[in-house]
Amino acid sequence: MKDPFIHFLNNITLIPPEEEEKMKAIIKVLKYQKNEHYLLQGQTPNNFGFVLKGFFRYYYSDEQGNEFTKGFFPENTFLSSYSALIEKRESYFGIQALEDTEIVSIHFEKWKELLNGHRCWSEVLIAILEKGYSKKVERERQFLLFDAETRYRIFLKEFPGMEKRISQHLIASYLGITPVALSRIRRKMGVVNA
Secondary structure (H helix, E strand, O other), X not given: OOOHHHHHHHHHOOOOHHXXXXXXXXXXXXXXXXXXXXXXXXXOOOEEEEEEEOOEXXXXXOOOOOEEEEEEEOOOOEEOOHHHHHHOOOOOOEEEEOOOEEEEEEEHHHHHHHHOOOHHHHHHHHHHHHHHHHHHHHHHHHHHHOOHHHHHHHHHHHXXXXXXXXXXXXXXXXXXXXXXXXXXXXXXXXXOOX
8 A cells, every 4th residue: 555645645646656656755644642732933944844644723822822723734734834844943832742643754854855856846835835825715715704503503513523533622723713603503403512
């Protein structure tokens, strides 16, 4: 069976076998326990990752310790504080495992060497950035145009089954509402708490 990460890349564009080997030479498979951080807010990243198993959240934390969930990243998605990587600065947000996870970790500087070598890597990067940009635009649209119940319905569709895997508190944070408001929405929708 083919490596799931390489298989994912080949679904974006054809990766020649010699380029696959170059990629395999610069990656490491790492495991994170539930609640462990892949990246702390304020830390300067050197790597980015690809989620093989489990899922993560991106979140901001203010000076009072309040947390605001920016996004969830399940299997087959990339993890990074990309602007911090390219600007070589501290990350504005943290990335935390929400269950036991396994990722492919890629050193950013070694990735840039690959990127400068063969055109397939530019195609991969463009596809990843386009997907990330589209997701960001959609999230902004939801916050500007939709009420909390509609955002919750979109969450349920976008992340099927995730409401059983994480706390309602984190879902409320992602939706930009209080846990009490989420409970009201769930009750109105007839969603029974597990």
